Amino acid sequence: MSVRTILQYPDKRLRRPGEAVETFDAALEALVDDMAETMYAAPGVGLAAPQIGVSQRIFIIDTASGEDEPSDLRVFINPEITRREGTTVFDEGCLSFPGAREEIERAERVTVRARDVHGHVFELDADGLLAIAIQHENDHLDGRLMIDHLSPLKRRVLHRAMMKRGGAEIAAAQ
Numbered sequence: 604m605s606v607r608t609i610l611q612y613p614d615k616r617l618r619r620p621g622e623a624v625e626t627f628d629a630a631l632e633a634l635v636d637d638m639a640e641t642m643y644a645a646p647g648v649g650l651a652a653p654q655i656g657v658s659q660r661i662f663i664i665d666t667a668s669g670e671d672e673p674s675d676l677r678v679f680i681n682p683e684i685t686r687r688e689g690t691t692v693f694d695e696g697c698l699s700f701p702g703a704r705e706e707i708e709r710a711e712r713v714t715v716r717a718r719d720v721h722g723h724v725f726e727l728d729a730d731g732l733l734a735i736a737i738q739h740e741n742d743h744l745d746g747r748l749m750i751d752h753l754s755p756l757k758r759r760v761l762h763r764a765m766m767k768r769g770g771a772e773i774a775a776a777q
Contacts, residue, residue: 620745651740
């Protein structure tokens with residue numbers, strides 16, 4: 604297992620939709636292990652494969668919030684949200700937008716159908732943080748980002764903040 608580099612906005616690879624996973628093998632298991640290691644090191648509650656430069660339809664989520672809580676790692680491969688119900692607003696962050704938090708409107712409850720790392724199909728009804736995370740990570744698989752849910756003014760402000768942050772990080776690295 605290894606920690607991978609998380610792509611940061613405005614990296615164009617974040618806009619590339621993920622391709623369906625066709626092969627469920629040891630290489631896929633290793634990728635999921637790397638994704639988990641990367642997500643926990645960040646730290647975050649979710650990570651999509653496109654965020655580490657892998658254009659596949661895979662995301663992982665672990666909404667267990669405390670160090671004393673057991674892991675609740677969930678793997679979603681080739682997910683499809685089949686039902687959305689209600690609306691809620693949630694203060695979201697994203698590992699590809701370091702330091703940014705924005706209020707995003709999402710469905711309050713979702714049903715998702717996906718495959719696990721072994722290729723077995725499952726269906727899950729979710730609400731609360733898990734439903735929010737599923738929608739957020741699923742957006743990454745379609746090349747859609749947190750910034751796309753904002754008003755034009757908030758979008759410009761966040762874009763400028765990320766560009767400024769990126770410029771500062773580049774200057775610091777030189």
